[in-house]
Amino acid sequence: MDEQLRTKFILNIVFLLAVALLIYWGQHNLNNFEIRILNLAAIFAILGVSLNLVLGFTGMFSLGHAGFMCVGAYTTAILTMSPGSKAIIYFMEPIHPVLANIQWPLLPAILLGGITAAVFGFVIGFPALRLRDDYLAIATLGFSEIIRIIVTNTITITNGALGLKNIPSIKSLWIYWLAAILTILVIKRILNSSWGYAFRAIRDNEIAAEAMGINIFKHKLLSFTIGAFFAGLAGALMAHLITSVDPTMFRFLFTFQILLIVVLGGMGSISGSVVAALIVTIGMEVLRIVEQPMDLFGVVEIPGLPGMRMVIFSILLLLVILFYRQGLMGTREFNWDWLLNKLDRLKDRMRGEAA
Amino acid sequence: MIKLRRGKYVLLMVLLLTVSLIAIGCGGSEKDEPAETGQAEVIKIGVYEPLTGTNAAGGQMTVEGIELANQLYPEVLGQKVELVIVDNKSEKQEAANAVERLIGQENVNLIIGSYGSSLSMSGGPIAMDNGIPVIGCSPTNPAVTLDNDYYFRVCFIDPFQGTVMSNYAVNTLGAKTAAIVQDVQQDYSVGLASYFEKAFVASNGEGSIVEKVNYNTGDKDFSAQLTAIKAANPDVIFAPGNFLECGILVAKARELGITVPILGGDTWEAEEFLNQVKDYQDIYFSTHFTAEEPVTPVSTVFLDEYAKAYPDKPANAFGALGFDTYILALDAIERAGSAEPEAIKNALAATEGFEGATGIITLDANGDATKTAVIKKVDGGQFVYESKVDPQ
Numbered sequence: 001m002d003e004q005l006r007t008k009f010i011l012n013i014v015f016l017l018a019v020a021l022l023i024y025w026g027q028h029n030l031n032n033f034e035i036r037i038l039n040l041a042a043i044f045a046i047l048g049v050s051l052n053l054v055l056g057f058t059g060m061f062s063l064g065h066a067g068f069m070c071v072g073a074y075t076t077a078i079l080t081m082s083p084g085s086k087a088i089i090y091f092m093e094p095i096h097p098v099l100a101n102i103q104w105p106l107l108p109a110i111l112l113g114g115i116t117a118a119v120f121g122f123v124i125g126f127p128a129l130r131l132r133d134d135y136l137a138i139a140t141l142g143f144s145e146i147i148r149i150i151v152t153n154t155i156t157i158t159n160g161a162l163g164l165k166n167i168p169s170i171k172s173l174w175i176y177w178l179a180a181i182l183t184i185l186v187i188k189r190i191l192n193s194s195w196g197y198a199f200r201a202i203r204d205n206e207i208a209a210e211a212m213g214i215n216i217f218k219h220k221l222l223s224f225t226i227g228a229f230f231a232g233l234a235g236a237l238m239a240h241l242i243t244s245v246d247p248t249m250f251r252f253l254f255t256f257q258i259l260l261i262v263v264l265g266g267m268g269s270i271s272g273s274v275v276a277a278l279i280v281t282i283g284m285e286v287l288r289i290v291e292q293p294m295d296l297f298g299v300v301e302i303p304g305l306p307g308m309r310m311v312i313f314s315i316l317l318l319l320v321i322l323f324y325r326q327g328l329m330g331t332r333e334f335n336w337d338w339l340l341n342k343l344d345r346l347k348d349r350m351r352g353e354a355a
Numbered sequence: 356m357i358k359l360r361r362g363k364y365v366l367l368m369v370l371l372l373t374v375s376l377i378a379i380g381c382g383g384s385e386k387d388e389p390a391e392t393g394q395a396e397v398i399k400i401g402v403y404e405p406l407t408g409t410n411a412a413g414g415q416m417t418v419e420g421i422e423l424a425n426q427l428y429p430e431v432l433g434q435k436v437e438l439v440i441v442d443n444k445s446e447k448q449e450a451a452n453a454v455e456r457l458i459g460q461e462n463v464n465l466i467i468g469s470y471g472s473s474l475s476m477s478g479g480p481i482a483m484d485n486g487i488p489v490i491g492c493s494p495t496n497p498a499v500t501l502d503n504d505y506y507f508r509v510c511f512i513d514p515f516q517g518t519v520m521s522n523y524a525v526n527t528l529g530a531k532t533a534a535i536v537q538d539v540q541q542d543y544s545v546g547l548a549s550y551f552e553k554a555f556v557a558s559n560g561e562g563s564i565v566e567k568v569n570y571n572t573g574d575k576d577f578s579a580q581l582t583a584i585k586a587a588n589p590d591v592i593f594a595p596g597n598f599l600e601c602g603i604l605v606a607k608a609r610e611l612g613i614t615v616p617i618l619g620g621d622t623w624e625a626e627e628f629l630n631q632v633k634d635y636q637d638i639y640f641s642t643h644f645t646a647e648e649p650v651t652p653v654s655t656v657f658l659d660e661y662a663k664a665y666p667d668k669p670a671n672a673f674g675a676l677g678f679d680t681y682i683l684a685l686d687a688i689e690r691a692g693s694a695e696p697e698a699i700k701n702a703l704a705a706t707e708g709f710e711g712a713t714g715i716i717t718l719d720a721n722g723d724a725t726k727t728a729v730i731k732k733v734d735g736g737q738f739v740y741e742s743k744v745d746p747q
Contacts, residue, residue: 032485033452033459040448088502092546153539161541162498165476169484242451244476249447253409285452291442306406306442 008336027173041281042176046183048261048273050230056267058223059203061137063255065231067144070250072113072232073239077167079109085166096156110236117232125224152247163246170240272329397437398694401457403468408445413470417492420677431685447477454478458485464694472496488700492676500722507722509679517550519728520618525558530590534566538596547595577604595620602631609635633736641728644672644713648740657712679711
């Protein structure tokens with residue numbers, strides 16, 4: 001047992017080093033476009049994993065992720081924009097004097113983005129989490145729209161529907177992937193703690209969990225707030241990736257994109273969400289070739305059809321739902337236990353065949 | 356049990372195979388590129404527009420206009436112009452990806468796009484970082500070109516419409532006083548109203564805006580606001596906003612016996628608005644383009660060609676703006692004498708008196724167009740061309 005723990009520890013270190021090396025290589029060898037796609041994938045991985053915590057591990061059907069992203073994105077945008085560009089951009093109505101001269105460094109601003117979103121998550125979760133299933137979905141959807149409407153109307157703070165631009169840009173692969181890896185590690189730790197077991201118990205059977213003495217409301221609120229924190233973090237990173245934000249970007253349709261990642265990757269699998277985030281983001285760009293006019297061996301010429309890649313994703317989703325309902329990974333995780341088990345079994349089989 | 360397992364592996368393998376196939380396909384196309392650019396001298400113009408998603412209708416109309424212009428004028432400086440059209444899915448992160456792709460993978464010299472100010476704002480900084488000029492067809496939010504020397508546009512911005520309508524009210528309708536009704540939830544409405552007010556006060560002096568009332572998107576009852584306006588008895592009413600609310604508002608005003616002219620912005624050019632107000636007179640609004648009255652010789656070219664290419668569709672403002680963007684791009688390349696992005700940008704910044712299908716376009720220091728606006732009115736249950744207002 002001790003031996004196995006040590007092997008796993010070493011393997012973890014080796015794995016993280018390999019990832020770091022990969023990021024280092026990518027930072028120096030990939031072009032801006034490829035780096036941008038990978039950064040976006042990292043953001044979607046954070047979103048996928050955090051929604052999975054709420055939906056896949058705690059069993060709460062929440063559709064409020066876009067709203068929390070909106071909070072995170074606006075918080076970091078207002079805190080990090082230079083006073084000079086604030087003066088230019090708030091031309092319809094001047095910015096609230098308290099905010100006009102604030103300029104924070106990036107890291108605390110991004111963190112505060114997550115924290116503000118968590119506060120919103122807590123406040124919204126308090127009334128909404130008394131509901132279950134579809135009712136909860138509708139309530140959270142409504143709340144996330146309310147957040148968007150508030151942002152549209154507080155013009156002296158958010159510049160209303162005009163949106164904000166000139167947000168400091170972050171281009172490094174390191175920041176986005178470090179954030180993604182930290183998110184995964186933190187959520188993994190939470191899931192392996194007593195909280196995590198409580199979450200899963202609630203997901204599997206709420207009444208049984210309550211009978212076992214689990215405080216349902218407290219744990220649900222906990223999971224919801226943590227999910228909101230990471231959604232806010234992802235929103236903040238998104239603001240720095242795109243360098244402009246406006247309320248229309250956080251419509252509820254955005255939440256469905258995250259939902260697609262969670263379902264595709266498997267509800268209840270963190271590694272599944274990460275893999276699905278990579279597949280969806282990279283696939284979306286790679287599949288652009290099917291929208292370009294194609295020339296099949298000089299025989300048939302297919303004109304470019306916009307939207308074809310979405311069709312491919314829809315078919316993929318259909319196939320997953322029909323034949324592979326648990327998603328790519330189901331509730332399994334890709335981890336060392338799984339791999340070591342596989343190796344052991346392979347060894348056994350080889351031995352069996354030899355004998 | 357084992358059978359099920361195997362099935363899963365097969366599915367996984369199939370998935371992996373598809374992914375790798377796609378990857379191979381992608382790799383292949385990348386390899387072809389240098390050969391292509393090496394053998395033929397082409398100038399690449401990237402187009403990023405929303406062809407799917409919520410803004411798809413507008414994006415498609417714009418692309419039709421751009422493609423039409425490309426068919427008409429396929430060459431500049433003796434080189435072929437190739438359009439690279441990418442969809443931005445009406446999403447900000449996709450718009451950023453699209454622009455980065457056009458610059459990094461496709462090596463375009465110039466970019467056109469996008470319908471929707473929010474999408475343009477996410478593409479703008481990337482183009483600026485890379486020094487590639489962009490011309491927008493119809494993003495009307497002033498912030499798009501603000502603080503970005505590489506972003507230009509051929510449409511007028513929201514505030515400009517407010518000024519145009521004020522000038523029209525003062526000079527043509529002879530108004531001395533005005534009332535404003537605005538939708539506080541729409542930046543479009545508030546923007547137009549505030550610039551109308553500025554221009555109107557500048558012409559008629561302090562106190563010429565006799566009443567200013569607010570409403571919210573989705574309101575259906577405007578009697579309180581209109582009673583206040585009736586009491587103030589203005590010469591004109593300016594009511595920019597969504598066609599839905601404004602349709603109800605204008606009809607209600609006429610019912611209450613308010614007979615003075617009512618003015619609005621380009622959003623009014625919609626079937627739903629017309630249905631509400633078709634029995635009334637003296638309703639004016641500004642717009643980008645009219646199919647009835649060609650404003651320049653180029654408008655005639657556009658209208659004829661559009662009718663030929665799309666016989667079953669009426670020509671629209673977005674198509675015309677797309678058309679103008681493309682010919683302005685070619686004009687700038689010609690004036691620059693090269694397809695080098697920096698030279699194109701400088702040529703674009705110097706654009707003056709350019710004749711487009713939607714009017715005479717001059718780009719100001721921000722890269723915004725000051726140009727002819729078209730005024731239409733409601734007459735006999737139809738939108739009728741009234742006049743055009745040239746910029747001073």
